[in-house]
Amino acid sequence: MHTHQNESAFDVIVVGGSYAGLSAAMQLARARRRVLVIDAGRRRNRHADRSHGFLTQDGAEAAAIAAQGRAQLRAYPNVAWANETAVAARIDGDGFDVALPDGGTVRGRRLILATGVADTLPAVDGLEERWGTSVFHCPYCHGYELDEGAIGVLAAGEASLHQALMLPDWGQVTLLLNGAFEPRQDQLAALARRGVAVERTPVARIEGRADVVLQDGRRLPLAGLFVATRTHIASPLAGQLGCALETGPMGPYVATDAQKASSVPGVFCCGDLARPAGNVALAVADGALAGIAAHRSLIPELAVLA
Template sequence: MGIDEFDVIVIGGSYAGLSAATQLARARRRVLVIDAGQRRNRYASHSHGFLGQDGREGAAIAADGRAQLMKYRTVSWREGLATQAVKHEDGFRVTLSDGSAVHAQRLVLATGMADELPSIPGLAERWGSSVFHCPYCHGYELNQGRIGVLATGPHSWHHAMMLPDWGQVTFFLNGAFEPDEEQLTKLAARGVTIERTRVQAVSGTATVTLTDHRALVLDGLFVLSRLHSASPLGELLGCEMEDGPMGRYLRTDMMKATSVAGVYACGDAARMAGSVAFAVADGAMAGVAAHQSLVFGLPVAA
């Protein structure tokens, strides 16, 4: 039995992948989307900050995007996990977990990221409902209430500095970070309360219990998770990685091309910080770049 052939395979069917595939579909290219069904924001009930979709369920935005994409006759969709990708002279062979294989001239990796939270009881259970990572996505709905920032490293200082625009902030250092004098001065000017006692657990909506048994009732808690690529395909293909403050992600140029000719990456997998709006923009660029490379050819290696 022959291998199915496509112009471009998009791995990942969330916002970035859908956006990339839409550009390619509108160029009447044969596109396959392979989706494992694990949107990063699946824990959040609603999405905010995306023009025209503010306040909608993230699942509904993705479902609408898929329904619109599948109206294009050159698009195919496969539910499943892409486990291997190999580059050949004539393109890329992608193998799925069921053992089937497909082939394309170009790849777009929209594989997303996985979040690793501190191992504090009650934290993971509230991820996306009252424990968040993005102030722009979730801060406004806290109605200028009581907000906590749980430090995971030096970059948490930026979190604590920003969040007073959304409420009254307590910065839980939790032994993960100690601000210097200049940083403390700036935090004080922003009205941030510093709490050095270790965090024991999170309960209720976002009540933080400390090791000295004090309980601070909050409306929301922000934490910068450690990020891990949700798929090893980029590294298996030899794509260069970028080291960010929260983890490693795929390095791309302005056209979302990776270091491997013919492979493009978009969305959270290829940027330091993400949101639905960023993912859609990245995906559009990756789809356009992949299409133009089919027309004009790939750049010649130096």
């Protein structure tokens, strides 16, 4: 999109066209509002081939779910799409200006941010290239396919305890402390009750599918490896607008109310950007909430119901 839009062009601009953004835009499209979706095409789960646990789409290709949603949304004549990165956003009077890389700006009366988060993995040789194929963070998304095999949890901090205590429902678990932290006695007892082995020898590298090679030369063959990533907000827009943040176990996220409104009037946030952890189903639900709330906020007469 290289043209400047007129000042009243869009009722709502949705930044981020993955599952949450698509869901938000769909509600607004069906409310016959003028919507612009700005999307750079970098879904958080782009490294995963299959998506699991999303009703009617269990086992479908993750990219295919997004592509189908995109095609259905773009069939609405009141929806515009920009394959761009939104580089800046600012409040301007009773609306918002969003800057695009070519120097152009677009204007919307409301703004929905669905820009997601980016994952930072521990610095272990061989880990990053297996992310999404044999190294995971969500057992509900990937645990069942490991067929109750040997599972590793690579500690990145105390949040990894949560993974280690959950994952025995999916297989035989080894918690690889890797110097990240030392569990307390009560935590060790809980791990023992769940049948989790604790390995203190540091990890040298990951080989094969998800084989862990320890620094003493031992090799632990695994069906899959889980790691609690650190996350950071992928886009600067929420920060530029002054949206209040909260800190979760994995990293910061935007604080919202039950209708996905941020602390900045007229700005709604949804998906992984606005929750401590999530998945496709939760992103779609969050997006629907944000889209409906943004639409209702455009109808001032609804205030008489408050």
